[in-house]
Amino acid sequence: MTMKPGPKFSAAVLWTLMIMGFALVPVLMSSSYQLNLASHVLVWGLFAVAFNMLWGVTGMLSFGQALYYGLGAYFVGLMVEYLGSAWYLPAIGIGMLAVAATSFLLGLLVIRVGGVYFTMLTLAFGQLAWQITFKWYDFTGGDDGIQGITAPGFLQNPIAYYYFLLVLVMLSMWILKRMAYSPFGLMLRCVRQNPERVRFLGRRVRRNQLRVYIVSSLFAGLAGSLMAGIDNSIHTDMFFWTTSGEVILMSVLGGLNQFFGPFVGAIAMIIIEDIVGAWTEYWSLIIGSLIMGMVILFPKGLVGELYHLKLRMMQPKAGRSE
Amino acid sequence: MNAMLELESVHKSFGGLHVTQNVSFAVMPGEISAIIGPNGAGKTTLFNQITGHLQPNSGRILLKGQDVVGQSPQKIVAQGIGRAFQIASLFPDETVLDNVKVACLSKLDQTRRFWRPVQAFRQATDRAYSILEDLGLEKQADRLAFELAHGDQKLLDIGIALVLEPQLLLLDEPTAGMSPEERQRTRELIKKLWKAYELTLVFIEHDMDMVFGIAEKVRVLQLGALLAEGTPDEIRNNKEVVTAYLGEA
Numbered sequence: 001m002t003m004k005p006g007p008k009f010s011a012a013v014l015w016t017l018m019i020m021g022f023a024l025v026p027v028l029m030s031s032s033y034q035l036n037l038a039s040h041v042l043v044w045g046l047f048a049v050a051f052n053m054l055w056g057v058t059g060m061l062s063f064g065q066a067l068y069y070g071l072g073a074y075f076v077g078l079m080v081e082y083l084g085s086a087w088y089l090p091a092i093g094i095g096m097l098a099v100a101a102t103s104f105l106l107g108l109l110v111i112r113v114g115g116v117y118f119t120m121l122t123l124a125f126g127q128l129a130w131q132i133t134f135k136w137y138d139f140t141g142g143d144d145g146i147q148g149i150t151a152p153g154f155l156q157n158p159i160a161y162y163y164f165l166l167v168l169v170m171l172s173m174w175i176l177k178r179m180a181y182s183p184f185g186l187m188l189r190c191v192r193q194n195p196e197r198v199r200f201l202g203r204r205v206r207r208n209q210l211r212v213y214i215v216s217s218l219f220a221g222l223a224g225s226l227m228a229g230i231d232n233s234i235h236t237d238m239f240f241w242t243t244s245g246e247v248i249l250m251s252v253l254g255g256l257n258q259f260f261g262p263f264v265g266a267i268a269m270i271i272i273e274d275i276v277g278a279w280t281e282y283w284s285l286i287i288g289s290l291i292m293g294m295v296i297l298f299p300k301g302l303v304g305e306l307y308h309l310k311l312r313m314m315q316p317k318a319g320r321s322e
Numbered sequence: 323m324n325a326m327l328e329l330e331s332v333h334k335s336f337g338g339l340h341v342t343q344n345v346s347f348a349v350m351p352g353e354i355s356a357i358i359g360p361n362g363a364g365k366t367t368l369f370n371q372i373t374g375h376l377q378p379n380s381g382r383i384l385l386k387g388q389d390v391v392g393q394s395p396q397k398i399v400a401q402g403i404g405r406a407f408q409i410a411s412l413f414p415d416e417t418v419l420d421n422v423k424v425a426c427l428s429k430l431d432q433t434r435r436f437w438r439p440v441q442a443f444r445q446a447t448d449r450a451y452s453i454l455e456d457l458g459l460e461k462q463a464d465r466l467a468f469e470l471a472h473g474d475q476k477l478l479d480i481g482i483a484l485v486l487e488p489q490l491l492l493l494d495e496p497t498a499g500m501s502p503e504e505r506q507r508t509r510e511l512i513k514k515l516w517k518a519y520e521l522t523l524v525f526i527e528h529d530m531d532m533v534f535g536i537a538e539k540v541r542v543l544q545l546g547a548l549l550a551e552g553t554p555d556e557i558r559n560n561k562e563v564v565t566a567y568l569g570e571a
Contacts, residue, residue, distance in 0.1 A: 183427045183443060184436035186416070190424050193413045200373075200411075201428040202399045202486065208433075257415075 014260075015174075022166050026159045039162055039230045041270050042169045043223050048250040048262035049173055050219035055248070056256035057180060058212045059192030060111075063119045063244050064126030067106075068099045068217040070239035072224030074133065077146040077234045085152045092225045099221030100214060107213040111206050123241060130239035145235035149228050165226055172219050173263070179215065180259050188212050253294060255301020264303050324387055326351045326490050326522040327372065332381035334364075334371060334546075341367045342378065343547040349490070354516050354523045356533040359543035360567055365526045366408060368543070369492050373405050374398040385490070404488025408495050408526075410475040412482070414468035418459055421467050421478055422450040425485035449485070456515065457481045458507075473497075473504035477511070484519060493525040497532055505529055509536060530568075534558065542567060 025038040047069055054060045075095030079087040110121045133140045140146070155161050179185050187208055190198050195205045228234050237243060246269070247262070254265025272290060277283040298305045325348035334342035341364045349355060357365050370376040372383055374395040382389050390398050399405075413421050426446035427433045441447070454460040457477045462470060467478060476496060483491060496512060497505045509529075513536045516523045527533050533540060533554070540557040542549040544567065550560050557563055 178439070179436045181439045182436045183424075183433050183440055183446075186420060186424050186427070186440050187433040189416060190413045193415055194411060197411045197413070197482070199394075199396050200399055200405065201425050201482070202396055203428050203433060204396070 015170075019166070019170055022170075023163075026162060032158060035158060035162055036230065037270065037274060039165055041267050042165050043227045043230065044246070044250065044270060045263040045266040046169045046172055046226075047220055047223035048247045048254070048266045049176055049259070050216045050223065051247040052251045052256060052259075052262040053176060053180065053188070053212055054216040056251060056261070057185065057192065058188040058209060060209060060213065061119045061248070062110075062122040062213075062216075063241065063248070064122030064124070065217065065220045065247060066239050066241065066243035067122075067126040067129045068103060068220040069224035069227075069243060070129060070133065070236075071095065071099050071102065072221030072226075073228045073234045073238050074140065074146075074224075076225045076228040077149050078140070080149045080228075081146055085150045088149075088151045088155070088229070092222070095225045096218055096221050099217055103214045103217035104210070107210045107217075111209045111213060123244070126239065126241055126244055130236060130241075133236045133239050140236070143236060145233055147233040149232050149234065151229045155229070161229055165230070168222070168226060172222060176215075176219065177259055184208075184211070249291060251301075253291060253301060255304030255307075257300065258303040258307055261301050261303040265301065268302060324351075325349060325384070326353070326386060327524070328382075328384040328387075329368075329372075330382040330384070332368075332371060332378045332383060334367065334376065334378045341546045342371065343545070344381075345543075345546070345548050346381075347541055347548060347551055349522060349524060351489075351522050352520065353538055354513075354521075354536060355525075355539035355541065356537035357524065357526045357541050357543060358528070358533055358567065359549070363543040364546040365543055366494055367546075369405065369494055369526065372398075372492065373403055399486060399488075402487075402489040403492065404483035404486055404490070405492045406476070406479040406483050406494065406496065408498065410472075410479040412467045412475060412478060414466070416467060417464055418467055418470065418478060419447075419450055419454065419463040422453050422481050422485060423447065425482045426450050426453075429486055453481050453484055456484075456518065457511065471504075473500045473508065476500070477508065480512075480515070484515065487519075488521070490522045490524070491519075493523065495526050495528065497527065497529045505532065508532075512536065 022038060022042065026035060029035055051065050054062055072095045075098060076088060076091040079091035079094070106125055110118055110125070113121060134142055136142065150156055151161055155164055187203065191205055191208050198205050224238060227238070250265035250269050251262040252265070253268055254263065255261030272287055273283065276286045280286060300308060327349040330346050332342055332345045345368065357368070359365055367376065371378045374390065374393050374397070378391060383391050385401055385403065388401070390401065413424065420440065423440065423446050426449045427443060430446055432443060432446065451460060451463070454463055457480070459474060459477060459481065462474065467475065470478065480493065480496065493512070497508050500508060509532045515521065537554060539552070540554055541551045542557065542563050549566060550557060550563050552560065
């Protein structure tokens with residue numbers, strides 16, 4: 001991952017534009033549906049960026065991050081259902097603690113294997129969690145999911161909830177971005193590029209992989225628990241492998257090598273799904289073809305291609321001295 | 323004086339293939355020496371055993387008197403061995419500066435710091451720049467490692483190894499694949515680094531100008547066995563070595 005940070009002010013401009021853009025949605029919207037769409041973008045964007053810390057940065061392709069996304073959602077859903085909506089906010093924190101514990105224990109297991117075995121093992125655990133949730137009807141509601149998850153107090157107002165969401169998502173992204181550019185983030189990129197050399201620097205590869213696995217899972221869990229309040233309902237699909245696949249696609253679409261790539265990928269994906277879904281029932285076929293086309297046209301991802309365009313424009317005579 | 327590195331009857335075989343046969347020698351502190359021999363003589367395999375990447379079947383490898391056989395590369399590097407690889411082992415998508423800097427951060431035990439940006443770690447930055455200056459790579463600090471010329475990549479690899487302040491540095495064919503001018507420059511640079519960093523230096527090399535130009539001692543490997551050991555002059559005049567490897571001049 002080439003993460004040369006640009007000048008300070010351009011990063012600040014980017015953040016300001018992004019936050020302003022999302023903050024203005026409730027003011028400019030013509031229907032509550034658009035607010036719902038923007039909320040989905042924020043949650044998926046956070047989920048995808050957190051996932052990319054694992055894949056794009058550290059080179060660990062997990063096909064099971066839905067496990068933590070679902071766990072976060074179901075902690076909120078179940079606690080609100082059984083204990084009341086006052087438990088909504090505590091449930092987010094408790095859910096994240098549960099995610100931390102689970103990802104630590106599972107992480108010890110799955111990082112022992114590399115490459116495609118890691119991918120398959122994470123997929124297996126994700127599907128296991130989905131099966132349990134699906135079958136345990138008495139407790140989880142099984143295929144019916146959980147409905148009527150209402151946030152407490154003023155958060156019941158969709159606009160208030162949206163701003164609550166915006167603050168938490170932007171805060172999380174800021175934390176993840178600081179990590180990505182810190183010595184820890186540099187170490188993670190080195191682990192991806194040359195683990196053998198990292199060992200020969202006297203550093204532990206697996207220890208770092210475990211750390212980032214927990215961090216990525218934590219924010220996936222947070223994204224899941226925030227999702228519960230948007231549609232006021234959750235479903236076992238949140239654990240399903242297609243959910244894990246969705247963030248992989250978003251990352252590829254936006255660009256693995258840029259911090260904001262997966263976030264832009266999430267925006268693109270949700271907007272495409274929305275537009276295409278509105279005029280044809282064969283939407284998945286169209287989306288599949290569209291994504292294939294985009295990946296062929298922009299192999300570095302949307303943000304990646306933009307970044308390279310900018311680099312080319314900044315160096316008109318790219319005469320490389322060899 | 324105690325040896326920096328001592329090999330005692332080190333033996334390694336893969337099935338019926340004996341890649342290291344009863345090799346014994348001692349490297350004194352501050353020595354600069356070469357290991358030469360035809361391709362397949364087991365030179366790199368020997369390095370791999372010293373650094374823990376491979377385990378010998380028998381024999382002892384003593385670093386400052388301590389047997390390191392059976393320890394992981396990670397443990398061995400912590401005891402003062404540095405190594406640059408035959409094919410430069412870098413972090414290709416990071417800048418030249420960050421390649422050295424990640425080693426500096428490792429040395430300072432700061433790689434777990436996750437909040438302040440890499441640029442804020444001044445001690446590591448200063449150290450990385452000073453190493454790049456010693457290597458003559460400071461002007462390329464902001465380029466990505468994979469963009470460097472082949473020779474510069476190998477120098478960068480040495481730079482990463484130097485950060486960890488090794489007492490014993492192993493270089494595997496430092497000038498392989500370089501142009502004659504690059505070889506010349508690298509030769510002088512390595513000699514300079516050896517003095518400046520007070521290293522004990524062992525290098526594998528096919529470039530005879532380098533071997534006979536800067537080594538105080540030369541060891542010849544053939545078919546996994548130590549064929550000869552001596553000063554450059556002794557080796558140059560050794561009949562067996564001339565027949566086996568150097569050829570009639």
